[in-house]
Structures are given as C-alpha cells and as structure tokens.
Amino acid sequence: MLIYILRRTGAALATLAAASVVIFIFIHLIPGDPIYVMLGDEATPEQVEALRTRLGLDRSLPVQYFYWVGNVLQGDLGTSIFFQEPVTRIILDGAETSLLLATVTMVWIVLLGVPVGVLAATRHGTWIDQGLSGVAMLLASIPTFWVGLYLILIFAATLGWLPSSGYPSVFEEGGISNLRYLLLPSLTLAAPNAALILRLTRASMLDVAKEDYVRTARSKGIRPRRVVTRHILRNALLAVVSAFGFTFAALISEAVVTETVFALPGIGRMVVQSILRRDYPVIQGVILVIVCLYLVINLLVDISYRFLDPRVELE
Amino acid sequence: MRRKLGNLIRGSVLALTATMTVNAASAETLRYATIGEPPSLDLQMGTATLATTIGQHMFEMLYAFDSTFEPQPFLATGETISDDGLTITIGLREGVKFHNGQEMTADDVVASLKRWGEYGARGKLLVDDVASIEATGPYEVTIKLNQPNGAWKSMLAFPNGGPVIYPADIVTAAGGEPIAPENYIGTGPFKFNEWRNNRHVELVKFDDYTGLDTPANGYSGARVAELDAIRFIPVPDVGTRVSGVQAGDYDYAEFISGDLYGILKDDPALKIHLSGAPIFGLVFMNSKNGPLADNFPLRRAVLAALNMEEALRVSVGEEALWSANGSFFPEGNIWYTDAGTEAYSQGDPAKAKEMAEAAGYDGTPIKLLVSTNYKTHFDQATVFTRQLADAGINIEMVVVDWATLLKKRAQPDQWDMFVTHHGNIPDPVLLTALNNNYPGWWATEEKAVLDKKFTGTSDLDVRREAWAGLQALIYEQVPTMKVGDVYSYDIASPKLEGMGETTLIWPHFWGVSK
Numbered sequence: 171m172l173i174y175i176l177r178r179t180g181a182a183l184a185t186l187a188a189a190s191v192v193i194f195i196f197i198h199l200i201p202g203d204p205i206y207v208m209l210g211d212e213a214t215p216e217q218v219e220a221l222r223t224r225l226g227l228d229r230s231l232p233v234q235y236f237y238w239v240g241n242v243l244q245g246d247l248g249t250s251i252f253f254q255e256p257v258t259r260i261i262l263d264g265a266e267t268s269l270l271l272a273t274v275t276m277v278w279i280v281l282l283g284v285p286v287g288v289l290a291a292t293r294h295g296t297w298i299d300q301g302l303s304g305v306a307m308l309l310a311s312i313p314t315f316w317v318g319l320y321l322i323l324i325f326a327a328t329l330g331w332l333p334s335s336g337y338p339s340v341f342e343e344g345g346i347s348n349l350r351y352l353l354l355p356s357l358t359l360a361a362p363n364a365a366l367i368l369r370l371t372r373a374s375m376l377d378v379a380k381e382d383y384v385r386t387a388r389s390k391g392i393r394p395r396r397v398v399t400r401h402i403l404r405n406a407l408l409a410v411v412s413a414f415g416f417t418f419a420a421l422i423s424e425a426v427v428t429e430t431v432f433a434l435p436g437i438g439r440m441v442v443q444s445i446l447r448r449d450y451p452v453i454q455g456v457i458l459v460i461v462c463l464y465l466v467i468n469l470l471v472d473i474s475y476r477f478l479d480p481r482v483e484l485e
Numbered sequence: 486m487r488r489k490l491g492n493l494i495r496g497s498v499l500a501l502t503a504t505m506t507v508n509a510a511s512a513e514t515l516r517y518a519t520i521g522e523p524p525s526l527d528l529q530m531g532t533a534t535l536a537t538t539i540g541q542h543m544f545e546m547l548y549a550f551d552s553t554f555e556p557q558p559f560l561a562t563g564e565t566i567s568d569d570g571l572t573i574t575i576g577l578r579e580g581v582k583f584h585n586g587q588e589m590t591a592d593d594v595v596a597s598l599k600r601w602g603e604y605g606a607r608g609k610l611l612v613d614d615v616a617s618i619e620a621t622g623p624y625e626v627t628i629k630l631n632q633p634n635g636a637w638k639s640m641l642a643f644p645n646g647g648p649v650i651y652p653a654d655i656v657t658a659a660g661g662e663p664i665a666p667e668n669y670i671g672t673g674p675f676k677f678n679e680w681r682n683n684r685h686v687e688l689v690k691f692d693d694y695t696g697l698d699t700p701a702n703g704y705s706g707a708r709v710a711e712l713d714a715i716r717f718i719p720v721p722d723v724g725t726r727v728s729g730v731q732a733g734d735y736d737y738a739e740f741i742s743g744d745l746y747g748i749l750k751d752d753p754a755l756k757i758h759l760s761g762a763p764i765f766g767l768v769f770m771n772s773k774n775g776p777l778a779d780n781f782p783l784r785r786a787v788l789a790a791l792n793m794e795e796a797l798r799v800s801v802g803e804e805a806l807w808s809a810n811g812s813f814f815p816e817g818n819i820w821y822t823d824a825g826t827e828a829y830s831q832g833d834p835a836k837a838k839e840m841a842e843a844a845g846y847d848g849t850p851i852k853l854l855v856s857t858n859y860k861t862h863f864d865q866a867t868v869f870t871r872q873l874a875d876a877g878i879n880i881e882m883v884v885v886d887w888a889t890l891l892k893k894r895a896q897p898d899q900w901d902m903f904v905t906h907h908g909n910i911p912d913p914v915l916l917t918a919l920n921n922n923y924p925g926w927w928a929t930e931e932k933a934v935l936d937k938k939f940t941g942t943s944d945l946d947v948r949r950e951a952w953a954g955l956q957a958l959i960y961e962q963v964p965t966m967k968v969g970d971v972y973s974y975d976i977a978s979p980k981l982e983g984m985g986e987t988t989l990i991w992p993h994f995w996g997v998s999k
Contacts (some may be wrong), residue, residue, distance in 0.1 A: 202888030206895065208524065209531070214609065214922055218895075220661065252524065253682055254665070263682050319724045326732040334732040335725045336718060338684075433518075433720040433729075435683035443522065443721075446858070448888050 171476075178472070182465040189461045190242070194235050197453050204251045204448035225251060238454065247458070248451035252444070257455035264437040264456075267337055271359065271428075271436060272421035274352050278360035279367050279417065284410065287371025292398060294376060303372070306365040318358040318431035325354060335433040355432040359425055363417055370413055374406040381405075408478055415471035419464045513713040515981075515994055518720040518729055518738035522683060525663040529597070529605040532646040534908060538739070538991040539717050541704070542688050543584070544649035544671035547575060547594065548642035552703035552989065554818065554911045556642035559697070559705060560589065560650055560672065570633035570943050577624040582693045583652050584669075584676040591620035596653035598626070604661040606646030610914060611637060614940075635943045639912040642704075645990075674710035674995045686717045701996050708995035711983070715994055727976065730755050736978045736999055737992070746803040746974065755976045761987040762909030763808070763815055766800075766865055766968030767918070768853075769905065769925035773897040776849045784963035785828065786840035787851075787902075790876035791869055792832025797969045800864035808970045813916065813956060815970060819945075820913055824953040825960030829967070837876035850881040854894060854903035858887040862904040865968055894924040906971075909990050913952045914940060918965045927964030 205221050206213065222228045226237070241248060247257035290302040326334035337351040338344055378384065379402050387401045388394075426438035437456055444452040523535040528544055549559040558564075562576040581589040595618050602612030614634040621627040628637070641648060655668045669677035674696060675688040690710040699706045718735070720726045726738035727745060731754045741749065750757055770777045770784055777784055794809045801807040811829025814820040831837075851873075855866040863884070870880040883900065885893065893899040903924070907917060919936065921928040935958060939951035959965065975992060977984055983997040 200889075201892060202886065203892040204888070206891035207888050209606075213606070215895075217604075224662075252522075254525070254663070255682070260682055263684075315722075319722075319728070322725060322728045322732075326734070327728040330732060334729045334734045335720055336684075336734065431722045431725055433718065433722070433725055435681075439721070440683055446886065446888060 178469050193454055193457045197450055202448050207447050247455035250449055250452045252447050252449045257451050261459055264440045267434050268422050268436040271352055272418055274356040275359045275421050276418055279364045283364040283367030284371050287368040290372045291375035306368045309361045310365040314358055314427050315431050317361055321354045337434050355428050359428045371410050374409045375402055378402045378406045412471050415467045419467045423460050515712050515715045516735045517717045518726045518735040519717050520740045521721055522719045527664040528644050528649045529601045530663045532606050537645045541644050542675040543673045543677055545673050546649050548638055549705040550642050550703050551705045556638040557705035571630045573628045575626045579624055581672050581695050583672055584691055590623050591626050593653045594626050594650055595620045596656045597650045598648050600656040601648035611640045632941055633943050635948045636912045636914040674708045689714045703989055710995055711998035730976050739975045741976055743802045743806050756979050758975045758977055759987045760973045762990045763970030763972050764906050764908050765970050766906050768966045769903050771901050772926045775901040777901050780844055781962050782844035783846050786837045786844055788963050788966055789831045789833055789840055790837035790873050793830035793969045796865045796868040799868050800861040801971055806972050810970045822953040822956055825957035828960040834875040841878055848879050850879045851901045852883050853880050854883045854900040856887040856890040866904050925964055931958055
C-alpha cells in the first residue's frame with residue numbers, strides 16, 4: 171500500500187512538472203499584454219517599457235519560466251500583476267468560497283443523485299423511471315446561468331427568503347449562518363451534476379443487476395431490498411465513487427458561471443478575470459493548484475476502490 | 486486550563502466588539518454593486534472609471550467641477566494669474582486634515598503635482614508647458630509656465646488620471662509606482678478601510694473632515710458624509726446587479742444594460758439614474774500604415790458610407806439612451822460646436838462608392854480591429870462592415886479580446902481602423918484623438934497649427950474658436966469617426982436620499998443617506 175502511494179506520488183510529481191511547462195507556455199502564447207491593461211488608454215511607450223521592466227516581463231520566456239518554477243519550489247507562487255499581492259494569498263482568499271461551495275454542492279449531488287438513481291433503477295421501465303430520467307435530462311441540459319438567474323429572481327427578488335448574491339465568510343459576522351448565501355448557488359451547480367450522477371447510478375445499477383451473482387442471490391431467496399443494497403448497490407457504487415472524485419474537482423474549476431452569476435469571490439471567477447487581465451502569475455498559480463487538486467483526488471479515488479472492492483489490487 | 490479560559494474570554498469579547506461595530510456600521514453602509522474589481526485606486530496613475538468613482542470619495546483636488554463643468558476652487562481658495570498668463574499663484578485652504586491627521590500644506594500640493602507631472606496618467610498634458618512648481622508660502626503654490634496653457638484649471642479639477650492631493654511623504658516614497666492601499670491617504674469625506682480581493686473595497690466616514698460650507702454644486706461645494714461606510718462590491722453579472730437591488734441586497738448598481746431599460750424604468754423597487762455625461766464610440770484610423778494612412782479622400786469616403794443612427798439603434802437599442810450627435814460635446818456644453826458635422830452620419834453608399842473610386846481605392850481589404858468584450862463595439866463594427874460593403878469598401882474584421890486589442894493597436898502594421906469608446910471630458914485637450922502618441926498617431930501640420938492656437942492661450946473665446954477649427958479638421962482628415970453619444974445608466978434603491986436625478990460623470994455618495 172505504502173509503496174503504491176509512493177509510486178503514484180512520484181508519477182503525480184512528473185505530471186505536475188509537465189503541466190507546469192504546458193501551463194506556462196499556453197498562457198504566454200495568448201496574445202495581449204497585461205501592461206496595456208494596467209496602464210490604460212493613454213500610456214506613453216516609455217511608461218509601458220518602464221512597467222514591463224519592473225515586472226520582469228522583458229526577460230525571455232525560458233528565463234521567466236525558471237524564475238517562476240524556482241519560486242514555486244520555495245512555496246512562492248509569485249505576485250499578482252493586477253492586485254500587487256502574493257498569489258498564494260489570493261488563492262487562499264478564493265479557496266474558502268470554492269471549497270465550501272463544492273462541498274455543499276456535493277452534499278446535494280449525493281443526497282439527490284444516488285437515491286433517486288437507485289429509485290429509477292429499481293422501478294426500471296415504469297413511468298416513475300421514465301419521469302425521473304426525463305427530469306434528469308432536463309436538468310442536465312438547462313444552462314446554469316439561466317437556472318441561477320431564475321433562482322435569484324424567485325427566492326431573492328420576489329420572495330426575499332434568501333440573499334441574491336455575494337458570500338461573506340463563515341469566519342465573519344454571521345458565522346455559520348452565512349452558509350445560506352451558498353444555498354442557491356449550490357443548488358444551481360448541483361442541478362446538472364446531480365442529474366449526471368442520477369443517470370450514472372441508474373445505468374450502473376442496471377448493469378450490475380444483470381450479473382449472475384445477483385440472480386443467484388435472488389434465487390437463494392434473499393429479500394429484494396437486501397439484494398439491492400448489499401449486492402447491486404455496493405458494486406454499482408464503484409463507478410459512481412470515481413465520478414464523485416472528478417465531479418468534486420470539476421466543481422472547483424467549473425463553478426465560473428455560477429460564481430459570476432452569484433457574485434461569489436471564488437477561484438473560478440478569479441481565474442477568468444485574471445485571463446482577461448492577462449495576470450499571468452495568478453492564472454499560472456490557480457491552474458497549478460487545480461492540477462494538484464486533480465492529482466490528489468485521483469489518488470484518493472484509486473485508494474478508495476480498495477476499500478469498496480477488496481478484489482482490487484493496488485499495484 | 487487557565488490559558489484556555491483566558492483565550493475563550495478574549496475571543497468572546499473580540500467577537501462581541503466586532504458584532505457591535507459591524508451592527509453600528511451596517512445600519513448606514515451603502516452597498517454599491519460594481520461591474521468588476523477596480524485596479525489601483527491611486528487616481529494619479531490610472532484612468533479606469535471605477536477607480537475614479539471610488540477614489541473621488543477619498544482624494545480631493547485643488548479645483549472641482551460644478552454642475553456646468555466649470556472648475557471651482559476646492560482645496561484651493563482661488564488664484565491670481567500674471568498679465569502674461571505665465572505665473573499662476575494658487576492659495577490653499579488652511580486647516581485641511583489628511584486622513585492620517587496631518588494638515589495639508591503647500592509642500593504636499595507641490596509634491597503631488599510634481600509626481601503627477603512626471604508619472605501621472607495625464608500629467609504630460611500639462612507638465613510640458615510648466616517651468617516650475619514651487620511652494621511660495623505655507624498655503625501658497627506658484628506654477629510658472631513656459632507658454633500660456635488654457636486647460637490648466639480643468640486639468641487640476643479632473644480626478645480621472647489627474648493630480649489628486651496626497652501627503653508629500655507618501656507621493657515621494659511612491660514615485661512612479663502606484664501607491665499601495667495602506668497608504669491611501671487623502672483629504673476626502675471618506676477614508677480607506679479595507680480591500681478584500683473579489684469581495685469588496687470599503688471606505689468609512691472620516692470624522693475630522695474639513696470641507697467647504699458652500700452649497701454642493703456638481704462636484705464642488707460641501708461634501709458631507711451622511712453614511713458611515715460605502716462598500717463597493719464586484720457583481721459582474723448585470724442580471725444579478727438588478728435582482729440584487731430589487732431584493733434590497735444592494736443600494737446602488739452601476740452600468741445596467743440598455744435592453745433592460747424598458748422594463749426597469751417603471752419598476753417601483755428602484756430608481757434609474759441616467760448619466761448626465763455621454764460616452765461616445767470612436768473608430769480610429771491608422772495614420773502611420775496601410776491604405777488609409779494618408780489617403781484623406783478615402784477616409785472621407787468611409788465616413789460618407791456610415792449611417793450612425795442605424796449603428797446606435799442596433800448597438801444600444803432604447804432611444805432614450807443614445808443620441809446621434811456628431812459634435813464631440815453635447816449641446817449646452819461650452820465646447821459644443823457643429824463645425825464639420827455636416828459630414829456626420831450621411832449613410833450614402835452611392836456617394837461613398839464614387840468618392841472611394843475617386844480616391845483610387847482598389848478593393849484592398851481594410852482591417853477593422855474590434856473586441857468582443859464590449860458588445861456595443863462589436864455590434865457597431867458589424868453594422869459598419871455591412872454599410873461599407875454596400876459602398877464597395879472591403880472590410881476585414883479582426884475580432885479579438887480587449888487585452889489583445891490594446892496590444893495590437895500599438896503596432897501600426899496590425900490594423901487600419903479600430904473601435905473604441907471615449908469617456909466624457911471637461912476640456913477638448915483631453916480628447917485621445919488630439920494626443921499625437923495615441924494609436925492612430927494623427928499628427929498633421931494642419932493639426933499642429935490649430936493645436937498651438939488652442940493650447941497656447943487662456944482666453945476661452947480664442948480656445949473655443951480653435952476647437953471649432955480642430956473639430957472641422959477631424960471631419961476633413963478623419964483621424965477618427967465619432968459614432969454618437971451613449972448615455973449609460975445606473976439603478977438605485979428608492980431609499981437613498983440626496984441623489985440627484987442624473988449623475989454628472991461618476992456617481993458620488995457624499996450628501997447621500999439611506
């Protein structure tokens with residue numbers, strides 16, 4: 171087990187190194203220039219050159235890359251060109267919102283996606299199954315910005331039950347009750363993802379239900395409910411759990427639209443704004459952190475297989 | 486155990502104090518939904534609108550515009566000008582306190598003006614005519630000019646990239662770098678409190694504010710802080726800004742899109758604040774390179790083909806929000822003139838075709854650089870491309886994002902025309918088209934002659950006449966084409982009191998309560 175983890179970590183580090191080169195090259199390949207964005211309409215060529223030198227953007231790309239990697243290895247992700255603040259701090263600022271939003275959303279996905287998926291599978295072919303699958307298809311297809319704006323319109327602007335946007339930290343005034351700010355965004359973000367998990371759970375349950383051992387279990391006279399929970403669900407969950415891992419990572423990076431609609435100070439919005447501003451250090455830092463997140467989650471998912479299915483050998 | 490107990494008590498007391506302070510503040514905190522995160526609030530260094538909107542509450546200037554855009558003494562008490570117009574002596578108000586408790590003196594003003602002249606976003610416009618800036622008394626500053634400069638007072642009243650007054654030690658330490666947020670020290674009715682990335686910028690009332698007691702008029706006169714705090718919160722989605730005001734989460738939201746105007750104008754849950762100062766679209770032509778570089782007849786052919794009304798209707802929509810005005814200043818403004826505007830918005834493809842042929846146009850594609858970040862730019866460019874095609878002029882649209890456009894337009898071989906917009910300005914000297922270094926690089930001899938006449942005097946009549954000449958020349962040599970005036974609008978909670986019906990340029994919240 172330990173050797174497996176070490177080997178996987180080594181592979182992850184190699185992936186990370188490769189990713190760092192790709193991230194750096196791609197970001198610098200985008201045309202556009204942070205200097206003009208910062209200085210505005212009427213900057214003189216002298217002002218442009220002075221700022222370029224100050225920010226170190228006049229050096230060649232390989233030199234800039236090695237400076238960056240050197241600093242990253244010392245735990246320094248650089249300084250934002252736009253904010254003039256350490257990128258690490260900017261990421262930490264956004265991380266609370268993004269991680270909490272993803273967690274609350276995951277709770278919705280698990281609570282809604284899995285049981286409803288099981289229900290649809292056990293009622294396979296009936297109108298309940300068809301109805302649920304239809305709703306899932308609908309939720310997966312509606313654009314999130316539309317769902318988000320309508321939720322705001324109904325629950326904030328019309329009924330006044332929930333705040334329309336923003337998110338004051340749970341560490342601030344209001345404390346844990348500030349989580350109510352994440353209710354509408356997490357539902358918005360959960361809708362399409364819960365629908366996917368629902369469909370996945372249903373499909374994988376139906377697959378497993380065709381297996382010989384399920385038939386054997388049934389013919390042994392085991393109660394149907396027990397067949398579903400012990401024999402079908404446990405095996406069907408294998409595919410679903412790996413989807414959980416990726417869904418969680420995706421919730422961090424794909425929450426851009428939701429964060430924009432609900433004006434949440436998360437990482438996704440930060441990175442998109444930074445791309446528009448060509449704030450290279452922030453983009454690089456955020457993407458690097460997201461790559462790390464994917465690698466860690468990937469590893470955790472693989473390890474969790476071992477616990478769900480004792481037959482899986484961690485080689 | 487004892488230490489734990491101590492920590493617990495300390496923690497509770499802190500939490501209690503925090504709750505109390507916040508409760509006291511939130512009662513009168515104005516929540517302003519902005520279109521995005523502002524760049525540095527060092528107003529001398531940048532020209533971003535949002536930075537000015539926020540910063541004007543903290544930083545003040547020697548002069549301030551009244552509602553007719555005439556500069557009135559603000560931190561200054563007034564000025565005397567020598568007969569030759571070359572020596573300007575400005576008196577300063579006594580007892581004006583900075584947010585750090587220091588009193589403002591002539592040294593602070595001199596240091597601020599000098600730093601702006603050297604590094605400021607618009608400093609070059611004045612400093613080239615300035616021989617010296619000196620403190621000639623504790624409350625007196627003397628500016629000596631090489632040649633008369635008619636725009637000096639407007640420049641000292643325009644906060645957007647302008648010479649706001651900071652304490653001498655802070656500007657001296659900052660030099661060419663933007664001032665860091667912890668050093669945002671001004672003399673305004675609100676002072677800087679905190680900046681949390683992506684969350685908010687918060688200003689709080691400055692209790693020792695020493696303002697004027699003349700009635701408020703435009704940006705001049707008394708600036709009384711009735712609110713305890715103002716929070717500027719980035720809410721990038723316009724739908725959310727609107728719902729947020731309707732739900733009472735925000736008191737004010739800026740830059741609402743034109744297509745919502747029809748729905749919102751009758752909504753009792755909010756009030757519309759039209760901008761009193763239009764922004765206008767501009768299409769610049771390249772004077773350095775390409776088929777348009779020195780072919781003025783071809784440029785006039787392009788102009789003749791364009792129907793600006795059509796472009797405005799498509800790009801803005803709601804008729805109340807635009808005006809097809811060819812003059813660079815709206816009617817009623819002291820700089821308004823119709824010189825040259827008969828060439829504006831002709832929309833005559835047949836005439837344009839003839840003119841283009843006469844100008845020797847051979848169908849070479851003309852590269853039109855436009856960004857998708859501003860929908861109006863892109864819509865206008867699309868309409869123009871169609872209109873020019875009808876006149877046989879071949880446009881090749883180069884569509885990029887704004888950051889790329891800014892970089893490309895600095896390279897003369899990358900474009901022939903580009904679409905941008907221009908904010909409202911108090912004096913034609915601030916027009917980008919008049920700046921020889923601005924992309925487009927319009928610097929003809931005819932322009933230089935008129936420019937000299939325009940900037941070389943303080944006599945308003947002479948300057949207005951020269952400006953009329955310059956506007957006529959713009960329609961003759963076509964360095965840029967004005968699309969038309971667009972009035973942006975904001976929305977506010979009806980609970981806000983003291984807001985005028987319209988905003989002058991940047992909305993301000995002194996004299997406002999909720």
